[in-house]
Amino acid sequence: MVVLSASLTSKTGKPLVARQFVEMNRIRIEGLLAGFSKLVDTKNQHTYVETEVVRYVYQPMEELYLLLITNKSSNIIEDLETLRLLAKLVPEFCPSLDEEGVKEHCFELILAFDEVLAMGHRETINLQQVKTALEMESHEEKLHNMIRQSKINEAKEEAKKKAAAIDSQKKGKMGGISGMSSSGIASAFADDDRRPMYDAQVMSTNEPVRKTGPPKGKGMQLGSKTKQSNDVLKALEAEDELMGMVSKASAPSAQSGGRQASAPSALQSVTLKIEEKLLVRLTRDGTLENLEVRGELKMCVNDPEAAYTRVQVTHKASSAFQFKTHPNINRGLWTEESVLSHRDQAKSFPVGNELGVLKWRLPSGSESMLPISVSCWPSAVGNNVTVNLEYESASHLEVSNLRIVVPCPSQATISDVAEGDARYLSKNGTVEWRVELVDDSNRSGSLEFSVNDCDPESLFPIQVTFVCKGNLAEMSIAGVSDARSGKALTFSGDPLLEVEEYQIQ
DSSP: OEEEEEEEEETTOEEEEEHHHHHHHHHHHHHHHHHHHHHHHHHHOEEEOOOOSSEEEEEETTTTTEEEETTTSHHHHHHHHHHHHHHHHHHHHOOOOOOHHHTTTTTHHHHHHHHHEEEEEESSSHHHHHHHHHHOOOOHOOOOOOOHHHHHHHHHHHHHHHHHHHHHHHHHHHHHHHHHHHEEEHHHHHHHHHHHHHHHHHHHHHHHHHSSSSSHHHHHHHHHHHHHHHHHHHHHHHHOOOHHHHTTTTTTHHHHHHHHHOOOOOSSSSSEEEEEEEEEOOTTTTTTEOOOOOOEEEEEESSSSGGEEEEEEOOOOOOEEEEEEEBBBBBBHHHHHOOESSTTTTTOOBBOOOEEEEEEEESSGGGGGOEEEEEEEEEETTTTTEEEEEEOOOTOOOOEEEEEEEEEESSSSEESSSEEEEEEETTEEEEEEEEOOOOOOOOOEEEEEESSOOGGGGOSSSSEEEEEEEEEOEEEEEEEEEEOOOOOOOOOOEEEEEEEEEEEO
16 A cells, blocks of 8 residues: 555645655645545545546545545555544544634644654554654653752742841841930931931932022922922832832831832642633523533642642532542542542652642533623614613622623614723724622612614624632632641632633523
8 A cells, every 4th residue: 555645625625734655746746636626526425536547535524525645556445444544533633624623733633644654654553542642741851840840949948038038137137226216325326327328319309408499590400300300200109009118218218128128928838729610601681591610620739848738628519510530539538528639648749730630510500500690681663772781690709800792783872881881892893891890789780772773683692701709619628738747738729710601692
């Protein structure tokens, strides 16, 4: 068997990707591919066609043809086996079997073809071996990355210790200075000594004013420049959030010095992320059609000494939620005690790498679980449409960054906004309603706008996005400890709910 080329073409004969295994110029392969589109018969049940020179072995794949071009002396049975293997590979590396999908994953497809065919002959290989070869994972590389991350963590710890030592030294020096001034022995010396250190800029600007009256001529220009300088300083203060440092410059600013020398916030031993994604479909009157929840708990061990981690989880998820643990997690311990720990107590979690340890899913939820329910009521009078939008929020969740986007084919006039702000975006052709925070003070809100020369059907689907503190599984971290010693470990982790898709149809 000699395969001249393996390619993917559109149903109209347009070549999308082609890999040649023998020496062949571009004109030759383009001519062969163009000839195939004329020879193939969609009504024919055969999967190959022949010419006087070559044989085309092909398989339809949705909007594409997977095609092998071989010589006529090639073994048709082996060609068909090769075609079947390639037909399994293509969806693995190109999930979207259309022209755009092939363009996006063309290099992955070429590499996969190269693993199956070499110099036109098929290699003894199966689908799993091809996937393993293309993943190109290296144990040595992983080990190197773990060692490097461990060194980075050690350097961070050392930097924190040094920063804390410097901070304590500065606080000690400031305590000594304040002791001298409060003793009353050398208060005048202390005033004169400290004022140049902390008040140099204020003295340089105020001394000329004390010595002389308002200057003439150039003095006005100098005063102008001083005002400009102060304006610049104020702008810098506002930008850098240093208002306290400059506004209190007329007094000895020991607090400012202490604030500058403060140590960076400490990194927790374990970082936990509780993330939920929400998929919702509502009807126009707010009736729930579908609600799906997908959640994941991710863990990252930051301290090598915390690698043997044991996480105690609390949740109030109903039996409708489906939980699945990582293969390395002790599933029995999770089922009985809601504890996430390594299946093999002698092994540790990787340091510095984020790992998904728990996933959960709610295939179908009830309307009472919706953090935000949105309804839309369009009413048409002639060619004019008045639209009333309303949202209602559940009482137990705090929602932020609520954004409701309504398609609007023509200019919209906003007549009433009960909460947040709304505007018509002519560039996008949408009405956008934003509410920064939904809490107990504004659990419901409404918007009314009107559109001229509009079909009510063109106002859908409406897109909704928001972020919630908390999650529908009511999951939180009760504590984190060392699985061997039981010592409590520091951790950080806040639950977060985000919208993946929320449509009103």
